[in-house]
Amino acid sequence: MARVALVNLASLPMPGNEPIFPIGLRCVQDALDRADHRTRLIDFVEDPGALEDLSWATEPWDAIGFTIRNIDPIDMSCDGHVEHYEAFVNRVRQALAAAGQNPLLVGGGPGYSLFADQLLARLGFDVGVVGPGEQAMLDILSDPERYREAGRNITGRRYSGFMTDLLQHPKSLMETYTKFEDAMIGVETRRKTCYQGCVYCPYAYISGENSGDLKPLDLIASELRAIHASGIRRVFFTDGIFNSELRYAKEVVRLVTDLNLPGLTWSAYFTPKPFDDEFAELLAGSKVEFVVISPDSLDDRVMKLLGKTFGTRHVDRCLERCRRHGIPTRVSVVFGGPGEDRESVRNSAQYINSRLEDGELVMHVGYRVLPQTGMARQLNMPDDDLVGPTFYPFHPDLFSWIIQDLDSRFMPAKVLINFMAVRSSSKRMTKVPLPAGLQDAAPTEFPYLALSRQLPLV
The missing domain is CATH 3.80.30.20 (tm_1862 like domain)
Incomplete structure (x- = not known):
């Protein structure tokens, strides 16, 4: 059993961003819960205070998953979101270091999947998931040390659930x-x-x-x-x-x-x-x-x-x-x-x-x-x-x-x-x-x- 925080980066307050219910992340959370992992979903619409107060990040998590739905609003009048993701993930990483915590950092989501190789390096994840996330996250959590500092992406696969x-x-x-x-x-x-x-x-x-x-x-x-x-x-x-x-x-x-x-x-x-x-x-x-x-x-x-x-x-x-x-x-x-x-x-x-x-x-x-x-x-x-x-x-x-x-x-x-x-x-x-x-x-x-x-x- 692993302790996992799942962070909905699509809920960050960003220009041009209109948060929607995190259906994809909920699918991943449900799969993990059914496998008896202990999870918490961090959504900044539901809990705005979690944006500035990063005490949740310093709990003894085995892994923290970050989902990216879009890398920009696909609107010519708006700029991209990547710099916002970088700034926030860096803040989380600093909070973890200060607290002496070292959970596995995992990236995923449709926006991440499109730019997995680029975002893996820019956001400093241990591992990323391209495509469907449920079974991939279950695979990662079955042997998390295998992916520690792996610096690579894996391909999601069919989830029977x-x-x-x-x-x-x-x-x-x-x-x-x-x-x-x-x-x-x-x-x-x-x-x-x-x-x-x-x-x-x-x-x-x-x-x-x-x-x-x-x-x-x-x-x-x-x-x-x-x-x-x-x-x-x-x-x-x-x-x-x-x-x-x-x-x-x-x-x-x-x-x-x-x-x-x-x-x-x-x-x-x-x-x-x-x-x-x-x-x-x-x-x-x-x-x-x-x-x-x-x-x-x-x-x-x-x-x-x-x-x-x-x-x-x-x-x-x-x-x-x-x-x-x-x-x-x-x-x-x-x-x-x-x-x-x-x-x-x-x-x-x-x-x-x-x-x-x-x-x-x-x-x-x-x-x-x-x-x-x-x-x-x-x-x-x-x-x-x-x-x-x-x-x-x-x-x-x-x-x-x-x-x-x-x-x-x-x-x-x-x-x-x-x-x-x-x-x-x-x-x-x-x-x-x-x-x-x-x-x-x-x-x-x-x-x-x-x-x-x-x-x-x-």
């Missing part, structure tokens, strides 16, 4: 996150790698080898009942694509409908195909809050360059089915991807103006380049050079094109203010030429990457 164990969260932590306006909690229904090959998405790399597990419906039902009893009324199914396996997705929707928990609403990420009439009808009766689809562009040429397995005709059919059944939708568009030019912006804007209703558009500008993605491979940039917020090259007139082409109803004051902040930030970012010889390889004529204003390349 996902299919058998009911995940119930501590009441105090649930109550903490219930206090947020529009409080929402994530629920996993499956652990399957997304089948789509979007060039910007690292989901498959983060997920790792997961054997394609689908959580039994009785476990999902029990988890939803417990969430509802805590007072939270909004659930987000955290699957990469909720309806990637339509038959199972329909079973989950039927379950939510049959539970009929008063006031409970839910949402998820969807793809426009497969999305048939039966599925739309089931969604309509399930109190789904909204269906989120992410074509990311509404120009078929750019959609193809992004790696989408569908086109605008599939978006048309999905929207038509949703509207026929009264299902609210959100359509995510990110301007500035591979091949984006004056014509593609105009095409996307024309689609939005003519086919989307007020409130349906979710708009962003700029693609954050992440390791282990098609976009990173296309640009042939080392992972070390991507630690600071790095965005795919786009035309400097992109913002002007969007303002000219998009109906004003899609740019209310709040959106316009954020849009202007992103535009201003993009002008202040360092422009770095693409690697020699690759200017023609990238499907864009603008051979520059935009990099953070503050974080240097490492």
Whole structure:
């Protein structure tokens, strides 16, 4: 039996950071508790005092695990979080040294997994976990001295408890996150790698080898009942694509409908195909809050360059089915991807103006380049050079094109203010030429990457 502190670094107060319920860390904690380890979860939203008072760190822990959800907000107007993580972990290390404590320091989480080699060194962990953390942490704690000062990362592997164990969260932590306006909690229904090959998405790399597990419906039902009893009324199914396996997705929707928990609403990420009439009808009766689809562009040429397995005709059919059944939708568009030019912006804007209703558009500008993605491979940039917020090259007139082409109803004051902040930030970012010889390889004529204003390349 080991004593383990689990620190949610995603709850640190950082510019651009919006803390969400630490579902991943809770999965790890639950696995450790079931194996009779003694754990404590440190969350600075639940316990703000723990940020400055590090007395918790000097308790006789055998290991302290740090989870990193994001390394930056993936927003061009925000800087990265890595320096905040470094500063805090250094404070913890100093407190441990002063108290004569030497627990094993372990890193993990989706953000960590993306930059494991870089963050392992910068944060000084003994060992790090890439991918799912439950079984990896159990393996580490079975022989912690084996990993002392190892300075290496290990790959997470399948955790069988996902299919058998009911995940119930501590009441105090649930109550903490219930206090947020529009409080929402994530629920996993499956652990399957997304089948789509979007060039910007690292989901498959983060997920790792997961054997394609689908959580039994009785476990999902029990988890939803417990969430509802805590007072939270909004659930987000955290699957990469909720309806990637339509038959199972329909079973989950039927379950939510049959539970009929008063006031409970839910949402998820969807793809426009497969999305048939039966599925739309089931969604309509399930109190789904909204269906989120992410074509990311509404120009078929750019959609193809992004790696989408569908086109605008599939978006048309999905929207038509949703509207026929009264299902609210959100359509995510990110301007500035591979091949984006004056014509593609105009095409996307024309689609939005003519086919989307007020409130349906979710708009962003700029693609954050992440390791282990098609976009990173296309640009042939080392992972070390991507630690600071790095965005795919786009035309400097992109913002002007969007303002000219998009109906004003899609740019209310709040959106316009954020849009202007992103535009201003993009002008202040360092422009770095693409690697020699690759200017023609990238499907864009603008051979520059935009990099953070503050974080240097490492």
